[in-house]
Amino acid sequence: MKKMLLIAAPVLLCFFVSCKDAEKEKADQMKAANAAIYKAVETGDVSKVDSFIAKDAIDHGMDVKDVVGVDNIKKSLGEMHSQFTNMKIEVVSAAVDGDMSLTLTRMTGTPTAPAGAPAVNTLSVDVVKWKDGKAVEHWGYSDPRDMMKMMAPSNAPAMAPAAATPEKK
Numbered sequence: 606m607k608k609m610l611l612i613a614a615p616v617l618l619c620f621f622v623s624c625k626d627a628e629k630e631k632a633d634q635m636k637a638a639n640a641a642i643y644k645a646v647e648t649g650d651v652s653k654v655d656s657f658i659a660k661d662a663i664d665h666g667m668d669v670k671d672v673v674g675v676d677n678i679k680k681s682l683g684e685m686h687s688q689f690t691n692m693k694i695e696v697v698s699a700a701v702d703g704d705m706s707l708t709l710t711r712m713t714g715t716p717t718a719p720a721g722a723p724a725v726n727t728l729s730v731d732v733v734k735w736k737d738g739k740a741v742e743h744w745g746y747s748d749p750r751d752m753m754k755m756m757a758p759s760n761a762p763a764m765a766p767a768a769a770t771p772e773k774k
Contacts, residue, residue: 632701639708643694649686651679659739666745689714706733727751
Protein backbone atom coordinates (compact mmCIF):
# COMPACT_ATOMS: atom_id res chain seq x y z
CA MET A 606 0.00 0.00 0.00
CA LYS A 607 2.79 2.41 0.88
CA LYS A 608 4.53 1.63 -2.42
CA MET A 609 1.38 2.54 -4.37
CA LEU A 610 1.07 5.78 -2.42
CA LEU A 611 4.72 6.62 -3.12
CA ILE A 612 4.15 5.99 -6.85
CA ALA A 613 0.76 7.75 -7.05
CA ALA A 614 1.79 10.91 -5.16
CA PRO A 615 4.35 12.15 -7.74
CA VAL A 616 1.98 11.33 -10.62
CA LEU A 617 -0.87 13.30 -9.01
CA LEU A 618 1.49 16.17 -8.21
CA CYS A 619 2.61 16.35 -11.86
CA PHE A 620 -1.03 16.31 -12.99
CA PHE A 621 -2.01 19.21 -10.72
CA VAL A 622 1.07 21.24 -11.64
CA SER A 623 0.46 20.74 -15.37
CA CYS A 624 -3.18 21.84 -14.95
CA LYS A 625 -2.06 25.02 -13.18
CA ASP A 626 0.47 25.69 -15.95
CA ALA A 627 -2.25 25.29 -18.60
CA GLU A 628 -4.55 27.68 -16.71
CA LYS A 629 -1.77 30.26 -16.40
CA GLU A 630 -0.96 29.95 -20.11
CA LYS A 631 -4.64 30.43 -21.02
CA ALA A 632 -4.87 33.49 -18.73
CA ASP A 633 -1.69 34.96 -20.24
CA GLN A 634 -3.13 34.46 -23.75
CA MET A 635 -6.36 36.28 -22.78
CA LYS A 636 -4.41 39.18 -21.30
CA ALA A 637 -2.18 39.39 -24.40
CA ALA A 638 -5.23 39.37 -26.70
CA ASN A 639 -6.82 42.21 -24.70
CA ALA A 640 -3.57 44.19 -24.90
CA ALA A 641 -3.45 43.66 -28.67
CA ILE A 642 -7.02 44.94 -29.03
CA TYR A 643 -6.20 48.05 -26.96
CA LYS A 644 -3.12 48.65 -29.13
CA ALA A 645 -5.30 48.36 -32.26
CA VAL A 646 -7.66 51.01 -30.90
CA GLU A 647 -4.70 53.28 -30.02
CA THR A 648 -3.18 53.02 -33.49
CA GLY A 649 -6.40 52.76 -35.49
CA ASP A 650 -5.16 49.58 -37.19
CA VAL A 651 -7.97 47.15 -36.42
CA SER A 652 -7.19 44.88 -39.38
CA LYS A 653 -5.92 42.01 -37.22
CA VAL A 654 -8.38 42.04 -34.31
CA ASP A 655 -10.46 39.29 -35.90
CA SER A 656 -7.72 36.91 -34.77
CA PHE A 657 -8.80 37.79 -31.19
CA ILE A 658 -12.55 38.37 -31.65
CA ALA A 659 -15.07 35.70 -32.71
CA LYS A 660 -17.07 36.28 -35.91
CA ASP A 661 -20.37 36.43 -34.01
CA ALA A 662 -19.06 38.34 -30.97
CA ILE A 663 -21.30 40.81 -29.16
CA ASP A 664 -20.05 44.11 -27.72
CA HIS A 665 -22.42 45.29 -24.99
CA GLY A 666 -20.06 48.25 -24.48
CA MET A 667 -21.35 51.68 -23.65
CA ASP A 668 -23.41 52.25 -26.80
CA VAL A 669 -27.19 52.31 -26.62
CA LYS A 670 -27.45 49.08 -28.55
CA ASP A 671 -25.17 46.07 -28.86
CA VAL A 672 -22.60 45.89 -31.63
CA VAL A 673 -22.81 42.42 -33.18
CA GLY A 674 -20.24 40.68 -35.37
CA VAL A 675 -16.50 41.14 -35.71
CA ASP A 676 -16.79 43.43 -38.77
CA ASN A 677 -19.11 45.83 -36.92
CA ILE A 678 -16.92 45.69 -33.82
CA LYS A 679 -13.84 46.51 -35.94
CA LYS A 680 -15.71 49.50 -37.38
CA SER A 681 -16.68 50.62 -33.87
CA LEU A 682 -13.08 50.29 -32.61
CA GLY A 683 -11.83 52.31 -35.59
CA GLU A 684 -14.39 55.02 -34.87
CA MET A 685 -13.26 55.12 -31.25
CA HIS A 686 -9.71 55.78 -32.42
CA SER A 687 -10.84 58.59 -34.73
CA GLN A 688 -12.63 60.34 -31.86
CA PHE A 689 -9.33 61.12 -30.09
CA THR A 690 -5.92 62.48 -30.92
CA ASN A 691 -2.83 61.18 -29.10
CA MET A 692 -4.87 58.35 -27.54
CA LYS A 693 -3.10 56.01 -25.13
CA ILE A 694 -4.62 53.01 -23.36
CA GLU A 695 -2.68 51.65 -20.40
CA VAL A 696 -3.57 48.37 -18.71
CA VAL A 697 -3.61 49.16 -15.00
CA SER A 698 -4.61 45.71 -13.82
CA ALA A 699 -5.93 42.49 -15.32
CA ALA A 700 -7.38 39.29 -13.93
CA VAL A 701 -8.72 36.08 -15.42
CA ASP A 702 -11.16 33.61 -13.91
CA GLY A 703 -12.06 30.64 -16.07
CA ASP A 704 -13.40 31.97 -19.36
CA MET A 705 -13.79 35.58 -18.15
CA SER A 706 -11.24 38.40 -18.07
CA LEU A 707 -11.48 41.68 -16.22
CA THR A 708 -9.22 44.57 -17.20
CA LEU A 709 -8.88 48.01 -15.64
CA THR A 710 -7.48 50.52 -18.12
CA ARG A 711 -6.56 54.20 -18.14
CA MET A 712 -7.32 55.98 -21.39
CA THR A 713 -5.85 59.39 -22.14
CA GLY A 714 -6.23 61.56 -25.20
CA THR A 715 -7.86 64.67 -26.59
CA PRO A 716 -11.36 64.37 -28.07
CA THR A 717 -11.66 65.58 -31.66
CA ALA A 718 -15.17 66.94 -30.90
CA PRO A 719 -16.67 69.07 -29.60
CA ALA A 720 -14.18 71.78 -30.38
CA GLY A 721 -12.24 72.77 -27.31
CA ALA A 722 -13.05 69.65 -25.32
CA PRO A 723 -10.50 69.06 -22.56
CA ALA A 724 -8.02 66.21 -22.57
CA VAL A 725 -9.36 62.97 -21.14
CA ASN A 726 -7.86 60.85 -18.38
CA THR A 727 -10.37 58.15 -17.49
CA LEU A 728 -10.46 54.70 -15.95
CA SER A 729 -12.57 51.99 -17.56
CA VAL A 730 -13.34 48.37 -16.80
CA ASP A 731 -13.67 45.77 -19.54
CA VAL A 732 -15.22 42.37 -18.88
CA VAL A 733 -14.71 39.84 -21.66
CA LYS A 734 -16.05 36.31 -22.08
CA TRP A 735 -13.73 34.03 -24.07
CA LYS A 736 -14.32 30.83 -26.01
CA ASP A 737 -11.72 28.89 -27.99
CA GLY A 738 -9.19 31.70 -27.53
CA LYS A 739 -11.44 34.45 -28.92
CA ALA A 740 -13.58 37.12 -27.30
CA VAL A 741 -17.27 36.28 -27.68
CA GLU A 742 -18.82 38.98 -25.44
CA HIS A 743 -17.63 42.30 -24.04
CA TRP A 744 -19.03 44.70 -21.47
CA GLY A 745 -17.38 48.08 -20.89
CA TYR A 746 -17.87 50.52 -18.03
CA SER A 747 -16.51 54.02 -17.45
CA ASP A 748 -17.20 56.70 -14.87
CA PRO A 749 -20.15 58.75 -16.18
CA ARG A 750 -18.56 61.91 -14.77
CA ASP A 751 -15.58 61.39 -17.06
CA MET A 752 -17.92 60.90 -20.02
CA MET A 753 -19.65 64.21 -19.22
CA LYS A 754 -16.28 66.00 -19.11
CA MET A 755 -15.54 64.72 -22.62
CA MET A 756 -18.74 66.24 -23.97
CA ALA A 757 -18.25 69.71 -22.49
CA PRO A 758 -16.01 72.23 -24.29
CA SER A 759 -13.10 73.49 -22.20
CA ASN A 760 -14.44 77.06 -22.24
CA ALA A 761 -17.81 76.01 -20.75
CA PRO A 762 -18.46 77.23 -17.22
CA ALA A 763 -18.01 74.62 -14.54
CA MET A 764 -21.21 73.18 -13.23
CA ALA A 765 -21.90 74.31 -9.69
CA PRO A 766 -23.24 71.77 -7.27
CA ALA A 767 -26.97 71.96 -6.73
CA ALA A 768 -27.88 74.15 -3.79
CA ALA A 769 -29.26 72.29 -0.84
CA THR A 770 -32.95 72.89 -0.37
CA PRO A 771 -34.35 72.97 3.10
CA GLU A 772 -36.68 70.15 4.02
CA LYS A 773 -40.35 71.01 4.04
CA LYS A 774 -42.21 70.22 7.21
